[in-house]
Amino acid sequence: MTVQVAPQPAVGTSQDVRARAEGESGWLVVAEQECRDLWTSGRGLMLLFLFSVLLSAVTYLTSTNQALNFLEQRESVNLVLQFAVAVGVLATLVVSADGISGERERGTLETLLVTPVPRRSIIAGKLIAALSLWFATFLVSIPYVWVLAREVGILGQALVLGLCVGTLVAIGLGCIGLLISAACNSNKTSIAASIFLLLILFAPTQLPSGLPQGWFFEVLLRANPVASGLAYISSLLVEGHSWTQDLSFLITPLLTVIIAGGALILAGPRLVRLTRGENAG
């Protein structure tokens, strides 16, 4: 959060946060301020624009590529929805990875810490702001899913599925991003660690489908919250399974939320602090 000090007292000052935090729930004030920072600075919109360009390229390829055209239309919907969910939740991870280390690096964490907002509320506010990017990417992906799914009658199912699974995975990755951010002194380290985590999460999904996929691949798939969430979407949209048939795929995303979220709640007050040599001084 960019907490601006004089000479711009109108928006986002520590006094402003302090005054409002005394009247409202602290997390709400922080969330509002964070969202304002994300969206009015143009950072969120720029990410959305890039996301839409990527999604347009994938949708256009799916519509025109002869090699992809042999796919069932359900598979095309699945492809675009999976892409939207994966990129959306990963953008959430990157934004949340900037949450606390970014404040430290910009020298604004000290100002934020002197406001009467509990540290858990600061974390909750930052998580909500990061999740706002996921919800925005999901909104942008609706027309793309609509254009592919309208003729096969799975539009509602695809959207509800994408929203539910994507939100679950986004909360888990957002919590992980905040944990990484809180543990890192430098924003560069935090973002690099998050990007490395993304690569680890995505590497197993990029294995050629022709390779033998034994129990180890199954373990990798199940242990990865992104891959297992996407596998659940695929099993419903393409294979036509019922909502309850492959619920086991959602165990890892749910565990990620519980473990990372629990760690944030328990260790959050100790993690959100100034570090020696940065701004403590």
Added chain:
Amino acid sequence: MRELFLIGLLVGMLSLLPTPALAAAPLNVKVVPEPAQVSTVIGGRFVLTTEVTNTGPTPSGDILAHLNIASIEGSVYVDPEDWSASRSQQLSLKPGESRKLSWQIQAVNPGHFAAYVVVMPYGSEVAGNEGLVISPLVNVDVASRSTLTAGGALPVVVIVPLLLGLAVAGMFFRARRRGSVQ
């Protein structure tokens, strides 16, 4: 005595030479596919059935039926694994017994193809010179199609990034203007 020794030596040496393989008994099996002709579109799934009958007086022993697909026109590359995930079935038939085998196939290339099933002996005792039994060809005509059209997706593909790009440009323009005013 010396002649007898030489004859014995010759016989001994001959016995060490590899014996020429005896021609294996032919497979008395008939394979009839159904249907004889398939017309579908790319991505279409169909089932080919083959009836394998033991026409001989003895049990067939272990035999293997194997599905294959070949392009019979143009230079379309065919990877049979893409067409069918399970292309081999093992069976054994008593004299006169018939069995129907089903093959799940998905057409993944457009063009004219032939599907056929080869039956061969199966097991470690196969010498390698046994004859094969091949079914008649099944003509598979696969038409190309476009399930999705660029025209249908184009408005969304263009308009959404355009609107967001305009919003980004407007925001930067406004921020710059505000900065220059101050």
